[in-house]
Amino acid sequence: MISAWRADFEARDFIEVDTAALQVSPGNEAHIGAFATHLRGAGGENRALYLHTSPEFACKKLLAAGEERIFTFAHVFRNGERGPLHHPEFTMLEWYRVGESYETLIGDCSRILADAARAAGVTMLRFRGKEADPIAEPERLTVAQAFETFAGIDLLATLDADGRPDREALAAQAARAGVMPAPDDGWSDLFSKLIVAHVEPRLGFGRPTALIEYPACEAALARPCAHDPRVAERFELYACGVELANAFGELTDPAEQRRRFEMEMDERTRIYGSGERYPIDEDFLAALALMPEACGIALGVDRLAMLAVGASRIDQVIWTPVAEIEA
Secondary structure (H helix, E strand, O other), X not given: XXXXXXXXXXXXXXXXXXXXXXXXXXXXXXXXXXXXXXXXXXXXXXXXXXXXXXXHHHHHHHHHOOOOEEEEEEXXXXXXXXXXXXXXXEEEEEEEEEOOOOOHHHHHHHHHHHHHHHHHOOXXXXXXXXXXXXXXXXXXXXXXXXXXXXXXXOHHHHEOOOOOEOHHHHHHHHHHOOOOOOOOOOHHHHHXXXXXXXXHHHOOOEOOEEEEOOEHHHOOOEOEEOOEEEEEOEEEEEEOOEEEEEEEEEXXXXXXXXXXXXXXXXXXXXXXXXXXXXXXXXXXXXXXXOOOOEEEEEEEHHHHHHHHXXXXXXXXXXXXXXXXXXX
8 A cells, every 4th residue: 555655646747755753843733742752862862852743844844945745654643542543653644735735635535545555456345334435526525514404503603703712602503512621621622522423423424524614723734714814724534434534724823723733732731731731843844934825634544544444543554552551
């Protein structure tokens, strides 16, 4: 599969890059945990570093430096994630296009799914008895449409004109949809619970689904949509109810990006405590000021491999999975 994807990207004038896994910041998303380590200096001093949770920051620095079409197969690391669809170390395929719409990435995804099926010698993607045709054009569904259709929730009514969320408005609708809010649930917590309970289980059956136009407060690295600032240029790709990819029309405003990172880390501090707050990569913010308009996407290689070969757990398609902690 990887060989087929490489050939496709190279035929389209993409350059393969290889970014460092050690970074000054692992990323700044509230619900993604990282592995921390230390760099020992010649004089014995230590500097905190992290294994990246995505090669995104490094790739965008390369866009700022003049690259226009790049892709990478990166081993990435996420702490506290283990299950049928999660592994602490996995392979992520990321690619970026300068000067193109983020919707172009949906077409890229179609080719990648088709290449995966051909490489595996199958005609359908499968997971837990569900199927999706990898050749079919993905269905496009907005997040607001999905919430209305599958949960009876008017999601946009819980956001003000600038996209700021109203926790109580969503809590009231969530309760009516059978998702009872906990006292410490924020708007984002409720959004996630509703996605998991009502939306994700219904996506990508028969054909893939591109779930588009996420609320701006759930798209920390994406720019707002021109037609409605409450939502952002973000989509996720699903097949057989499994999330496979996450795409953005990239935000290039460093001040706005800093504000969003601070909000994400405030939320992480609220949930996990101050010791779990990650630093902001100042070089990354400086690069954003130079970065051209671009779109980018991250796709879980192992998850797609699972669906292509009909595996039931992600560690069945990882060459040397990490041993689980004994109870």
